[in-house]
Amino acid sequence: MSVLPDTVLRVEQAGPVRQLVLNRPRHRNALNAALVDAMTEALADAEHDPATRALLIRGSGPSFCAGADLGHLLALAESEESPVPFLRTISDFTRRIETSPLPVVAVLHGHAVAGGLEIALACDAVLAEAGTLIGDGHIRNHLVPGAGSAVRIRRKLGDSLGRWLGMSGELLPAERFLATGWLHTVAEPGHGADEGLRVAETLAAAANPAQSAMKRLFAELDQVHDVERALAHELDAFDRHWSTHDVPRALDRFLSRRSAS
Numbered sequence: 001m002s003v004l005p006d007t008v009l010r011v012e013q014a015g016p017v018r019q020l021v022l023n024r025p026r027h028r029n030a031l032n033a034a035l036v037d038a039m040t041e042a043l044a045d046a047e048h049d050p051a052t053r054a055l056l057i058r059g060s061g062p063s064f065c066a067g068a069d070l071g072h073l074l075a076l077a078e079s080e081e082s083p084v085p086f087l088r089t090i091s092d093f094t095r096r097i098e099t100s101p102l103p104v105v106a107v108l109h110g111h112a113v114a115g116g117l118e119i120a121l122a123c124d125a126v127l128a129e130a131g132t133l134i135g136d137g138h139i140r141n142h143l144v145p146g147a148g149s150a151v152r153i154r155r156k157l158g159d160s161l162g163r164w165l166g167m168s169g170e171l172l173p174a175e176r177f178l179a180t181g182w183l184h185t186v187a188e189p190g191h192g193a194d195e196g197l198r199v200a201e202t203l204a205a206a207a208n209p210a211q212s213a214m215k216r217l218f219a220e221l222d223q224v225h226d227v228e229r230a231l232a233h234e235l236d237a238f239d240r241h242w243s244t245h246d247v248p249r250a251l252d253r254f255l256s257r258r259s260a261s
Contacts, residue, residue, distance in 0.1 A: 007038070008032070009042060017053070019058065020058075021059065029060070029061065033072065054102060063116075064109055066111050066116060067117075083242060090118065091148055095148070098122050099216070106127075108126065109132050113133070118149045118152075128177070141247075145238065
């Protein structure tokens, strides 16, 4: 199964592994409404295909995903629309990854920042190509997370590193994350897709009702700490910050500088 290469998401099948390839390379695969909707629909389709036993998410072009499309956020502000409904679709998608019966693998390259990191934090296995820059990055654009970073980053990466990434905005090379146990492996540049497919095939080979039950159990145990309320609280924090600070002006300055360079 595949879709036309000029769409925002390519869907490819490699045996039992369904690959979702983010396909906005000129925008570093920044998340807009069309891409998030396409990923959500593709995940649902994969779950209903008995021949698909694992999912692989990767990006085309120079980066995995640079986060939410800042131009889209600014356009919402200019039309006096809240960005919260859009961000809720990203938050819902990350939660769908966590609760899906399929194991989900992410392959990072280039940059995995903000929303890109939020997708990766929700996956069951993550690997990255050497030199990939990874971080939360929201505060660089006067933003707070809205799709799960604040909820998952300290749990997945450890409190100290999670706080550092969230509060400094710094992007660190993939190699720095190996010690956390979060990254499954660091692949040579250009070999991430092949290595990711191998990891996904390993999970697909182990697929059975017990695997799905184990993943469901992990998701249920996460809720002991009230993940749903934490995700809602994170979105509320975004909304308060967006409403009480001139974030659109900061985004406009950032996009103007990028256009001029």
